[in-house]
Amino acid sequence: xxxxxxxxxxxxxxxxxxxxxxxxxxxxxxxxxxxxxxxxxxxxxxxxxxxxxxxxxxxxxxxxxxxxxxxxxxxxxxxxxxxxxxxxxxxxxxxxxxxxxxxxxxxxxxxxxxxxxxxxxxxxxxxxxxxxxxxxxxxxxxxxxxxxxxxxxxxxxxxxxxxxxxxxxxxxxxxxxxxxxxxxxxxxxxxxxxxxxxxxxxxxxxxxxxxxxxxxxxxxxxxxxxxxxxxxxxxxxxxxxxxxxxxx
Numbered sequence: 001x002x003x004x005x006x007x008x009x010x011x012x013x014x015x016x017x018x019x020x021x022x023x024x025x026x027x028x029x030x031x032x033x034x035x036x037x038x039x040x041x042x043x044x045x046x047x048x049x050x051x052x053x054x055x056x057x058x059x060x061x062x063x064x065x066x067x068x069x070x071x072x073x074x075x076x077x078x079x080x081x082x083x084x085x086x087x088x089x090x091x092x093x094x095x096x097x098x099x100x101x102x103x104x105x106x107x108x109x110x111x112x113x114x115x116x117x118x119x120x121x122x123x124x125x126x127x128x129x130x131x132x133x134x135x136x137x138x139x140x141x142x143x144x145x146x147x148x149x150x151x152x153x154x155x156x157x158x159x160x161x162x163x164x165x166x167x168x169x170x171x172x173x174x175x176x177x178x179x180x181x182x183x184x185x186x187x188x189x190x191x192x193x194x195x196x197x198x199x200x201x202x203x204x205x206x207x208x209x210x211x212x213x214x215x216x217x218x219x220x221x222x223x224x225x226x227x228x229x230x231x232x233x234x235x236x237x238x239x240x241x242x243x244x245x246x247x248x
Contacts, residue, residue, distance in 0.1 A: 009052060009146045012135065016149070019157035020133040022114045025056035028137065029106065030086060031099045032069035032079055033120040039078035041142045046085070049118075049137070052144045060115075062091040064102035100124045107134055118144075132156035 016022040028049060038045050050057045061083055069080045091102050100121060107115060111133045118137040119125060128134045129150040136147040 025058045027058045029115040030118040034118040035082040036079040037120045037139045059086040060089045061086045064096045065099045067096040068099040
């Protein structure tokens, strides 16, 4: 089961790498709900997430998320301690917002900073599922789990399989490549059209009729010979006269 989980995670990361430009170190933006679940299940986030993603990772949070967690510090003191271990990404909010609102503003329209969001907030997950190119990480059965890319991510990616490189590239990347080729004056060679030459086929032996053997009786009739009788040749009277003259 563990091997299957890791393979799925690598498959999804490869999808985001090919279509949305994600790369290492992965920037994982963590909220208070994720830290609370990790504290409750005794999960070491700093160890588990890099192992699961199999790469270099930057664990990040924001001031708004810390402020929100501090408000419930009595219930989430352990989560706050974990949260403060991570690096701070400036969200530029003068007045602190709710954690979910702060995250939505950080993601923006297209997640151009390539955040992987770690949260247990179902409402926030549903909102981000409608956005393309936002990987979601959550805790399931005491293990970090990367959610399958959403329909919005797949539809916007518009995967195109190139015939030469056999790799998946997005439509935007494909357009950039075409424009670069035009600018450099490189044109793709046009392959000559293949002419279809029809070769003569042998007749189907099953459809061919067998030759009929000639009928012996019919041949006899045609030759003028009747069965059981020999045709006599008529002698010409003129021949008799000539023979008589010669004898004299």
